[in-house]
Amino acid sequence: MPGSQPPEISVALPFRDAGAWLGGALESLRSQTFENFEVLMVDDGSSDDGASIAASFDSQDRRFRPASPPSPGITAALNHAIALARGRWIARLDADDVCHPRRLEAQLALARSLGSGTVVSCLVRCTGGVAEGWRLYEEWVNSLVRHEEIARAMFVESPVPHPSAFFARETVLEAGGYSEGPFPEDYELWLRLWSRGVRFRKVPEVLLDWRERPDRLSRTSGRYSTEAFFSLKARYIHRAPLMEGHRRVVLWGAGPWGRKFTDLLAREGISVEAFVDVNPKRIGGVVRGRPVIPPARLPDMRGIPVLVCVRSRGAREEISSALARMNFEEGSDFLLCT
Template sequence: MKMKKLSILMPVRDEESYLQEALDSLLAQSFSDWECLILDDASTDSTPAILSDLAAADGRFKILRSEKPLGIVKALNLLLGKAKTPFCARMDGDDISMPERFLEQLKLIDANDEVDIVGGLVEPVGDCPVGWRDYLSWLNTVVTAGEIRINALTESPLPHPTWLFRTASVKAAGGYREGIFPEDYELFLRLLASGGKFAKADTVTVGWRDHPNRLTRTSKRTSGDAFLKIKAAYFKPLVSAGVFPELSTRPIAIRGAGITGRLLKRELDKAGVRVSAFIDPLKAGKNFSGMPVFAPDEVNQLDYLSLIAIRHRDAREVAVNELNGAGLKFGRDYLLLY
């Protein structure tokens, strides 16, 4: 039997509300040379029955089941280990793949031998609160390889549900790692730090659903602090790898001396990155862990590489506008980490 070109990796648990819609979107793909490896991670709802009926009707669906919960990382690595195809794609049981998704992504990665992972644009499915809509809008502005690199520490610029990747590249990197961090983002940063290349299809590939029970909303691994910690851990490796080619070598100042900025300082200390100052208009004159806090008008902004770590969006935008107004450039004079 001829080997399929693409394996779709789909770990699921208790997805009865959205699973059929997700599976129907795979059946509607214009590219059909795929297999779908699904791990039912100890579901207690009607998910097993839905999967059983589908596998009986279409042999491209291969169903595995764990009677005890494995968790997302073990589930993903188990499915990755089963994949023997040149390419793998990620799919969640509550999202929708657009009909041309795999065709367009495979065209892109086939045309670029150096690329390890391709993503795509996204659109919201179901309820879309303002914050979620803003995040998706930002994702869709980060398209080129250069934009993906320069925004690597802002947020994850390649949403995991859109990934289509070279199987050999991810296996050679060791697959997904367990830890109190977002496993997909950590893998992205690890590949990037080791010279990995990324691209993004400039068409909508996935309808991404947000809901209160989504793993991203319920797991400590995907909290804002968890993201910030893994960003700090990879800051030095990414800089050393030349991911930010224009980045200043000036002393580092953290813009924001609140809880978030101080957490970033502690995590950078652990990673062997020296911070010289905090800059914060509301906490100027204070001292945290032996580090002075300056007001913006007390320093020459060009004397520092600013790492912005401000939890509240409005205050963060004020800082960005101030830096831009002073002629500073994102990716050269400052980075956004929160």
């Protein structure tokens, strides 16, 4: 255990009614190979034994610091933890997840080598009652390691699992901290940091066990709904490099979510010039006052950014391949938004 030196890492760990798992999360931190850290255990109004578990760790190890946010909610708890942090680096952890012993050591080493302008993450292993969709997300998110891969995927889903994140305290404070609103606070922060030029990178090693459970906040709160994610995508899409100088797009996907995304884009001053679809019942028709064309017509519209918004399983890969065959380049000519 380190002496009187200030901690280099502050772990931001908010919790609420997580007594069944909190001890395991805290024990995984106590078992870290890197020891110069503190844990800010922010109790967001627990009614179970979580507070007593936090107090127990505090009494045994002075690196574990209980705290209470000035107002309720995950965003307030996270910002409170960052405000209290004494470390240069912030590591995120949820109360129901478990760090592998080398997590802090490995992420700190990568963060030091890259500097404060990079958010560092790691590969994750999903645990608990994991559905097929969650397994597919795990496979996808673990395939994104380099900044270029993460940046290209920024509008597909959140490319950085929140409890795996490791970043410089000053970087997030300079960006304004976590924002409160009807949206996922982590995804909004990644988009905001990315739009400010912050880079992303992952340690290519599984360093976190990420628990999936039906009562997880991301499954029960409307701020993590599909529409909330799409609203954020529409809000930040103009910052994508291929959108520079453009306020018109071609949208691949004339289905329900394509139409919904069109409405959200319109609120941000971006109009859809045409829809692309493979459904013969839609081709030749009109959606939101715009024509629906087959993929073969896309070369005629080259120069207008193509946004892909089809949520059916496997469509992302099929559409990417089809666009590549037409010499459309991802990131320069088209962007995956689902």
